[in-house]
Amino acid sequence: MSKRSATTRERAFRNLVRGPKSGTLRPWRNSATARLRGNKMALQSNSRPRQTYGFEEIAARAARMAEVLETVKEAALRPDSKKVAPRLNQAQVANVLGITKSAFLHGVDSKKYPSGHALPGKTMYDMADMQGMARAAGLRHQYAPGHGIVMTVANFKGGVAKTSTTVTLAQYLAQRGLSCAILDMDPQASATTLFGLSPYLDVTSDESVAALFYNDPPDPVTLARPTYWPGIDIIPSNQHLYGKEFALAAAAPEWGGQIFEVLAERIEPLRRRYDVLLIDTQPSLGFLTSTAVFAADHLVVTVPPSNLDLASSVIFWSLLRDVMEQALKADGHAKRWEGVHVLLTRVDDTDKSTHFIRKLLLMGCEDWLLPDAIPATRVATTAASEFATVYDIERYEGSYRSIKRARELFDKAYGQFTHILNDTWDAWEANASSQAAVSAPVADLSETDASVEHSNVAAA
Numbered sequence: 001m002s003k004r005s006a007t008t009r010e011r012a013f014r015n016l017v018r019g020p021k022s023g024t025l026r027p028w029r030n031s032a033t034a035r036l037r038g039n040k041m042a043l044q045s046n047s048r049p050r051q052t053y054g055f056e057e058i059a060a061r062a063a064r065m066a067e068v069l070e071t072v073k074e075a076a077l078r079p080d081s082k083k084v085a086p087r088l089n090q091a092q093v094a095n096v097l098g099i100t101k102s103a104f105l106h107g108v109d110s111k112k113y114p115s116g117h118a119l120p121g122k123t124m125y126d127m128a129d130m131q132g133m134a135r136a137a138g139l140r141h142q143y144a145p146g147h148g149i150v151m152t153v154a155n156f157k158g159g160v161a162k163t164s165t166t167v168t169l170a171q172y173l174a175q176r177g178l179s180c181a182i183l184d185m186d187p188q189a190s191a192t193t194l195f196g197l198s199p200y201l202d203v204t205s206d207e208s209v210a211a212l213f214y215n216d217p218p219d220p221v222t223l224a225r226p227t228y229w230p231g232i233d234i235i236p237s238n239q240h241l242y243g244k245e246f247a248l249a250a251a252a253p254e255w256g257g258q259i260f261e262v263l264a265e266r267i268e269p270l271r272r273r274y275d276v277l278l279i280d281t282q283p284s285l286g287f288l289t290s291t292a293v294f295a296a297d298h299l300v301v302t303v304p305p306s307n308l309d310l311a312s313s314v315i316f317w318s319l320l321r322d323v324m325e326q327a328l329k330a331d332g333h334a335k336r337w338e339g340v341h342v343l344l345t346r347v348d349d350t351d352k353s354t355h356f357i358r359k360l361l362l363m364g365c366e367d368w369l370l371p372d373a374i375p376a377t378r379v380a381t382t383a384a385s386e387f388a389t390v391y392d393i394e395r396y397e398g399s400y401r402s403i404k405r406a407r408e409l410f411d412k413a414y415g416q417f418t419h420i421l422n423d424t425w426d427a428w429e430a431n432a433s434s435q436a437a438v439s440a441p442v443a444d445l446s447e448t449d450a451s452v453e454h455s456n457v458a459a460a
């Protein structure tokens, strides 16, 4: 974190506590002080005044907390409140390309790679430069364009790094030249916020993912907006999405099992525009999350290695079974995924229980459990306090080695997803060519039949 942003943040926090010059937040302090005084007097008189809370208090608190969040966010971002994608040094670029730094420098000399931006003592590359090099190096599967893969990150449990995984996986893939779209299917709008958007100020219902659940939905491509990170677009969320849970429940009797397919059908055009669609979900398995789970080609369940998280992921599997049974009964729809993956997140290898939980998961999930896990790291928590991720930060208060180590482990875990995606594109490509091969002989056969008929007619 730079000194400048720390100062800005400190100033913002001071404003929060003392009230800014405009005084918009001052009544908070005044009322809090008044309440404290009131409580003191109440204590003195030994009778506690009864206070009750209703709609007005909740509405006022909601507005105030939105203001608090905006202030914190403004302070965490640059002075112009804009997030920027990090630049990469030559070693980082070489790492993304999967080559040694000396091989990369050789490529720069021979003009195979661009020369980057010369800064005092170092050469840096913009994210767009990186993506250009990644595509030129063929890191993107040749079948990817026009055949987007949908990955949904889900778990019944809250706080198990669903959003962190969705966002960092998109950042990992985008660095490697893949075009990604994130669908924020959580009314909490954490992914939207991580991309520097205010769910309250920057997103209307019509512009949000909620619009996909309208009777007459817009083209989803028009909802996807570019983010500060080249190669990642987002369909943002806000609290309006919450109402769609009830709307779907009300529509369910009329729609039958089709209700689970509504998102899958409506995001279809996005597959032609993006290589990967990543869906972040809320911590529940209601109708909204179910539509996201049914829209997926790959389902990713994030599980931190704790007994409680393991227990709630067990509930997730049995709830998912119930939802699938419901869909099957309603219209015989049997959902199948290209892959189901359990990703261990926030893993502390020094913790003995980690190994125990890993063993339990292996017993229950076997081949679904991805061998490489996401580590628990202070770099991630520090970054999160600035509305950022391990891939966002260029500088860190701790040692640079900590970021490097954290990124190496994240890269290793996400490298598994590159294989998963490429295997799926391989399978789809092979399937498409075998279908093409099947339809070709049909044409030949009809020609043969026709010629037999003709010859018969001629013989007659």
Ligand SMILES: Nc1ncnc2c1ncn2[C@@H]1O[C@H](COP(=O)(O)OP(=O)(O)OP(=O)(O)O)[C@@H](O)[C@H]1O
Residues within 6 Å of the ligand: 157, 158, 159, 160, 161, 162, 163, 164, 165, 186, 188, 190, 281, 282, 283, 345, 346, 347, 374, 375, 376, 377, 378, 380, 381, 384
């Ligand atoms: N690898 C990590 N190391 C340390 N902290 C992490 C890591 N990944 C996520 N966290 C922290 O864990 C908390 C929960 O993460 P996150 O918001 O991604 O979970 P979630 O499953 O999306 O939560 P919710 O269910 O509320 O949507 C956040 O404070 C985040 O910064």
Ligand SMILES: [Mg+2]
Residues within 6 Å of the ligand: 162, 163, 164, 186, 190, 191, 280, 281
């Ligand atoms: Mg989340």
